Amino acid sequence: MTVSKKNIQYLFYFILTFYFIYTPEFFLAYGIPIKSQMVTYMASGIIILKIIFHKILNRKMHIVWEKNEYLFLLGIILSAIYFELVALFNYENTRFLQNTYILFQVMVLLFIFSRLDLIGLNREKKLFFIFNITLVQSFFVMLSLIFPTMKNLSLKLYYLGRPENIFISKMRIFGISGDYTFFTPIFHGLLISVAVYLVMFEKKKKFLFFIPFLILSTIVNGRTGIYIAIINIIIMCLIYLIVNFTKFYKIILASSGIVTLLIFFLFIISLISKPTYDWFVQSFTDLKRLFLDGEKEGTIEILSDMIYFPEGWKLIFGEGFRLYGNRDGGVNSDIGYVNDLFMGGIIYCTILYTTIINYIFKFKSKKIGSVSKITISLVFLTTIVIGNFKGEASRSGLILLGIVILKFLIDDADEERKLVR
Numbered sequence: 001m002t003v004s005k006k007n008i009q010y011l012f013y014f015i016l017t018f019y020f021i022y023t024p025e026f027f028l029a030y031g032i033p034i035k036s037q038m039v040t041y042m043a044s045g046i047i048i049l050k051i052i053f054h055k056i057l058n059r060k061m062h063i064v065w066e067k068n069e070y071l072f073l074l075g076i077i078l079s080a081i082y083f084e085l086v087a088l089f090n091y092e093n094t095r096f097l098q099n100t101y102i103l104f105q106v107m108v109l110l111f112i113f114s115r116l117d118l119i120g121l122n123r124e125k126k127l128f129f130i131f132n133i134t135l136v137q138s139f140f141v142m143l144s145l146i147f148p149t150m151k152n153l154s155l156k157l158y159y160l161g162r163p164e165n166i167f168i169s170k171m172r173i174f175g176i177s178g179d180y181t182f183f184t185p186i187f188h189g190l191l192i193s194v195a196v197y198l199v200m201f202e203k204k205k206k207f208l209f210f211i212p213f214l215i216l217s218t219i220v221n222g223r224t225g226i227y228i229a230i231i232n233i234i235i236m237c238l239i240y241l242i243v244n245f246t247k248f249y250k251i252i253l254a255s256s257g258i259v260t261l262l263i264f265f266l267f268i269i270s271l272i273s274k275p276t277y278d279w280f281v282q283s284f285t286d287l288k289r290l291f292l293d294g295e296k297e298g299t300i301e302i303l304s305d306m307i308y309f310p311e312g313w314k315l316i317f318g319e320g321f322r323l324y325g326n327r328d329g330g331v332n333s334d335i336g337y338v339n340d341l342f343m344g345g346i347i348y349c350t351i352l353y354t355t356i357i358n359y360i361f362k363f364k365s366k367k368i369g370s371v372s373k374i375t376i377s378l379v380f381l382t383t384i385v386i387g388n389f390k391g392e393a394s395r396s397g398l399i400l401l402g403i404v405i406l407k408f409l410i411d412d413a414d415e416e417r418k419l420v421r
Contacts, residue, residue, distance in 0.1 A: 138214065
């Protein structure tokens with residue numbers, strides 16, 4: 001059996017995409033002082049040099065950046081510049097590279113997608129490409145659940161020499177990633193939602209195959225991802241019923257199937273990792289007490305104590321710093337909206353959030369129906385709104401990156417790409 005050049009290229013791009021999506025810190029874990037961010041900057045630098053080289057030689061280059069992506073790039077840069085001015089005014093760290101890091105991530109992945117075009121992958125095959133990457137991640141998650149050696153590798157990648165938190169280690173941290181407890185599970189929850197969208201609204205039943213694996217990999221690392229998927233599925237079901245009320249039975253069957261899968265995997269996890277099962281089920285108890293008894297417990301109580309607002313004019317203009325990780329002043333907040341307000345106030349939030357919302361709701365493809373556009377846009381919006389409450393999701397990280405690349409792929413009409421001269 002011969003291996004074709006296209007197969008080798010596919011495998012190469014597959015490995016690269018896995019790395020740039022999940023950004024596992026392999027180098028740091030084994031004592032080499034190279035962060036995944038540095039690798040991303042280097043890769044994007046090579047891409048920029050390649051574009052410049054082609055321009056100098058007046059050669060055509062296949063690239064996937066289009067108007068929507070340029071507007072997104074512009075909005076992120078404007079928000080970063082505004083924050084830099086506020087930070088300089090308040091003698092704080094400008095964090096320009098950190099606030100524009102998402103652009104370098106998007107650049108690298110969209111460049112890879114342009115290579116996938118050249119080896120014959122159309123819209124559906126590129127979506128399969130991404131879902132297959134998550135399938136490999138799910139495989140690593142299952143290995144981590146079963147084999148202590150694999151679990152130790154996950155812990156090594158997570159702690160990177162820092163003191164271990166036994167409480168977290170027993171319940172979570174499965175797979176191969178640079179982030180286990182926030183970005184990755186919410187990204188997987190988003191992918192569950194997108195898979196359901198593709199099945200319900202585009203009749204692509206093949207994507208049902210990925211849902212069980214995504215549910216498993218989401219459950220064991222972060223509960224928020226599952227709740228985002230559930231909320232998104234409810235939204236999609238309501239829209240589907242409004243448009244196709246006569247197919248109510250399909251909604252019942254689909255919902256029953258997903259609930260059954262969730263219960264099944266929770267049962268399996270209870271046998272393999274009881275602490276993980278107890279931790280996940282505890283969230284149901286916390287939600288029950290919040291809605292039925294009005295009592296805040298667990299993560300809900302912690303987050304409710306992290307709500308702060310800048311005072312006076314600082315609410316409008318910001319103070320030029322984040323509260324996340326702020327231990328010296330005694331005031332700390334994980335909530336993205338709180339950190340965004342302290343960074344640049346209402347002005348900064350307006351620039352940043354408008355940029356994201358515009359990208360989410362603006363489509364170029366005429367092959368996607370209006371109902372489908374509204375549905376998938378609401379899925380993306382719900383994910384970022386909830387994600388940015390649980391943590392910082394509006395400026396960088398896998399949640400925003402996932403929304404950008406999945407929106408790009410869904411909006412891809414397999415049309416001829418622009419060539420950069």
